[in-house]
Amino acid sequence: MHDIRAIRENPAAFDAALSRRGMAGVSSEILALDADRRAKIAAAETAQADQNRASKEVGAAKARGDDAEFERLRALVAEKKAEMARLNAEAAAQDEALRDMLMRIDNLPLDEVPFGKSEDDNVEVRRWGTPRDFDFAPVEHFDIPGVKPGMDFETAAKLSGSRFVVLKGAVTRVHRALAQFMIDTHVDAHGLTEMWTPVLVKEEAMYGTNQLPKFAEDSYQTTNGWWLIPTSEVTLTNTVAGDVLDEAALPLRMTAHSQCFRSEAGSAGKDTSGMLRQHQFEKVEMVTICTPETALAEHDRMTRCAEAILEKLGLPYRTIVLCTGDMGFGSQKTHDLEVWLPGQNKYREISSCSTCGQFQARRMNARYRPVKAEAGAAKLDFVATLNGSGLAVGRCLIAVLENGQQSDGSVDLPAVLHPYLGGRTKILASGDLV
Numbered sequence: 001m002h003d004i005r006a007i008r009e010n011p012a013a014f015d016a017a018l019s020r021r022g023m024a025g026v027s028s029e030i031l032a033l034d035a036d037r038r039a040k041i042a043a044a045e046t047a048q049a050d051q052n053r054a055s056k057e058v059g060a061a062k063a064r065g066d067d068a069e070f071e072r073l074r075a076l077v078a079e080k081k082a083e084m085a086r087l088n089a090e091a092a093a094q095d096e097a098l099r100d101m102l103m104r105i106d107n108l109p110l111d112e113v114p115f116g117k118s119e120d121d122n123v124e125v126r127r128w129g130t131p132r133d134f135d136f137a138p139v140e141h142f143d144i145p146g147v148k149p150g151m152d153f154e155t156a157a158k159l160s161g162s163r164f165v166v167l168k169g170a171v172t173r174v175h176r177a178l179a180q181f182m183i184d185t186h187v188d189a190h191g192l193t194e195m196w197t198p199v200l201v202k203e204e205a206m207y208g209t210n211q212l213p214k215f216a217e218d219s220y221q222t223t224n225g226w227w228l229i230p231t232s233e234v235t236l237t238n239t240v241a242g243d244v245l246d247e248a249a250l251p252l253r254m255t256a257h258s259q260c261f262r263s264e265a266g267s268a269g270k271d272t273s274g275m276l277r278q279h280q281f282e283k284v285e286m287v288t289i290c291t292p293e294t295a296l297a298e299h300d301r302m303t304r305c306a307e308a309i310l311e312k313l314g315l316p317y318r319t320i321v322l323c324t325g326d327m328g329f330g331s332q333k334t335h336d337l338e339v340w341l342p343g344q345n346k347y348r349e350i351s352s353c354s355t356c357g358q359f360q361a362r363r364m365n366a367r368y369r370p371v372k373a374e375a376g377a378a379k380l381d382f383v384a385t386l387n388g389s390g391l392a393v394g395r396c397l398i399a400v401l402e403n404g405q406q407s408d409g410s411v412d413l414p415a416v417l418h419p420y421l422g423g424r425t426k427i428l429a430s431g432d433l434v
Contacts, residue, residue, distance in 0.1 A: 001363040002102045004034060017108040020115050020324040030101060037094035044087035051080035103207070104214050107359040109324045110333045116323025122336070123323065128307065129316030131340045136407040140343035141398045142274040145409030147171055149431030151275065163264065165275045170433035174400065174413065175282075177420035179257050179393045182284040182309055186390055190305045192255040192286060197235035199259050200226040205238040208364035209387075210330040220261050228261035233387040236287035241364035244380060247371045251290035251298060255390060258283065275394050276348070282393040288386040291368065292358060295384035296333075299355040302388045303335045306351040309391055313414045315399050316340040318347055332357045337391075339399045350395045353388030360385045401427075 007014045011027035018026050054076045061069040114123045142151055150171030156164035167175055186192040206212040206227045211219055211234065220228040229235060236254045245252075260283050271277035286305060288298045303319065310317045322334040331354035338347035361367070361382040368383050404412040409429030418425055424433045 001099075001359065002105060002108075003358075003362065004030070004098070004102065007031065008034070014108070018106065020109055020113075021106050021327070022117070022325060023106065026105060030098070033094060033098050033101065037091050037098060040087045040091040040094065044084050044091060047080045047084040047087060051077055051084060054080065100213065103210070103363065106327075107330050107332055107356060109327060109331075113327065113333050114321060114323045115325075117325040118323075119326045121323040122320045122326055124318055124320045125335075127316070127318045128311060129314070129340070131316050131342065132403060134342060138342040138402060138405055140274055140341075141401045143343070144401055144405050144411060145429045146405075146411050146427040146431055147401055150427075153275075160279075162272070163277065163279045165278065170427045170431055171397070171401075173421060173433060174417065174427070175393060175397050177417045178396050178400065179282060179284060180420055181312075181417060182390060182393070182396075183255065183257050185309060185312065186255040186284065186286065186305060189308070190253075192253045192305070195232075195236060195239075195254050195256040197232055197239075197256055197258065199229050199232075199235075199261070201229055201234055201238070203227065205234050205241070208238045208241050209234045209360055210363065214329065218263055220263060229258065230262045231260050231283055231387075231389075232256040232258040232285040233287055236285060237289070237360060237385050237387065238364060240289050240366040240383065243366055245289070245366075245368040245383065247291060247368050250368060250383070251288050251294065254287045254289075256285050257393075258285065274398070276398060278394060284390045284393060286353075286386075286388045286390040289366070289383050290386070291370075292381070292384045295355045295357060295386060298384075298386055299333065299335070299353065302386055302390075303337075303353045306337055306353055306388055306390045309396075310337065310339060310350070312416045313396070313400060315396075315403055315414075317350070328352070328354060330354070330356045330359050332359070335388075339395070341399060341402050342405075343402045348395070350399065351389040351391045353386070355384065355386045357384055358382040 007027055007030055011031060015025060015027050054073045058070060058073045058077065061073055114121065116122065141147055150167055150169045152166040152168060156166045183194060187194050200222065203212065203225060206219065211230060219230050236256055240252070260281050262279060264277060264279060286302055288302060290298050307317070307319065317337050317339045320336050320338065322336055327334050334352055334354040336349050337351040339350040341348050361384065366383050367380045369380055400414060401411050404414070406412060411427040413421065413426055421433065427433055
């Protein structure tokens with residue numbers, strides 16, 4: 001959410017930043033509503049002062065026997081009381097409307113983010129690894145002979161409909177091993193704190209990480225008001241909602257492996273084959289809570305944590321900076337990691353790491369107490385929040401299977417997974433793990 005005071009102080013800068021995201025002249029509507037709201041608050045305060053003054057004079061008029069003045073003042077008290085109630089109600093409604101407006105406006109991109117209108121304008125910053133030179137035509141994950149017995153879309157459709165999968169046998173074990181490997185690496189090598197959080201959350205949590213109010217159709221809500229999380233970014237970030245943290249305790253670096261749920265609204269006909277885009281999937285998420293001044297350094301650090309997973313798995317990838325037209329709603333700057341999928345002969349997104357600045361913290365009222373050298377209490381400030389995939393487990397499974405496929409229909413598995421598989425190293429064309 002945006003700071004209304006910052007918009008009042010420099011509307012031109014606010015509009016200039018949003019214009020890079022394709023939004024023009026937004027501040028005028030915001031400031032008009034804000035000015036009317038503030039005028040009603042001021043008028044309500046004046047009406048209250050008039051009421052208080054008249055209330056004091058009522059007794060004096062009664063004491064001196066001035067019945068006419070007494071009745072006039074009593075009527076004035078009632079009139080000002082009603083006027084004050086009306087103005088306060090109107091101001092409260094406008095305050096809610098202003099808050100809703102500010103919550104629906106995209107975060108401001110950092111100046112260093114490249115300008116662009118679509119993914120075609122994203123900027124590649126580095127690559128790692130060389131795509132394997134196959135001596136046969138590689139196929140997509142669901143067509144690999146050794147994978148077919150363990151990836152059942154027909155049964156999933158019978159159970160739940162399209163965009164679900166039932167994993168079986170060897171494929172299931174590799175999927176589980178990947179998640180465990182990711183968590184262990186983030187905890188042991190990267191120093192993140194492992195968390196386990198609910199997948200059902202209150203509406204306030206979804207507001208806090210900007211899934212609501214603008215993107216309600218992208219998530220699932222239960223009949224009693226809970227929301228199924230689209231990612232554990234929601235729960236991890238909201239652990240500090242309403243808190244005041246000491247600067248000395250920052251940064252907080254967290255990770256969690258969870259089920260995730262997305263309706264995929266608006267993606268009809270997109271990536272319908274295989275398990276690339278599912279309604280239910282698993283992800284290892286990373287979240288950092290830090291000071292605003294350290295957010296960019298933490299963003300680079302988080303990106304490296306995600307890259308390290310791909311490198312340990314031996315999966316070629318590229319890192320790109322998203323342009324202003326392709327960034328997520330709450331992001332100030334985003335790095336996407338795209339892994340090489342030989343079955344599609346292209347790089348596909350497997351991680352997105354974003355710094356949100358104080359955008360989410362303002363929505364959650366998550367603050368910290370800065371350490372100050374000078375005497376006196378330090379003024380509270382909003383923390384900065386970051387989130388990133390470390391990684392999407394299903395998409396990582398796809399990459400491992402496609403990059404490891406062999407001409408005989410088997411799949412060679414990355415060496416780092418062997419300990420998690422009881423020393424087994426490959427999936428045979430029959431679907432057996434050996």
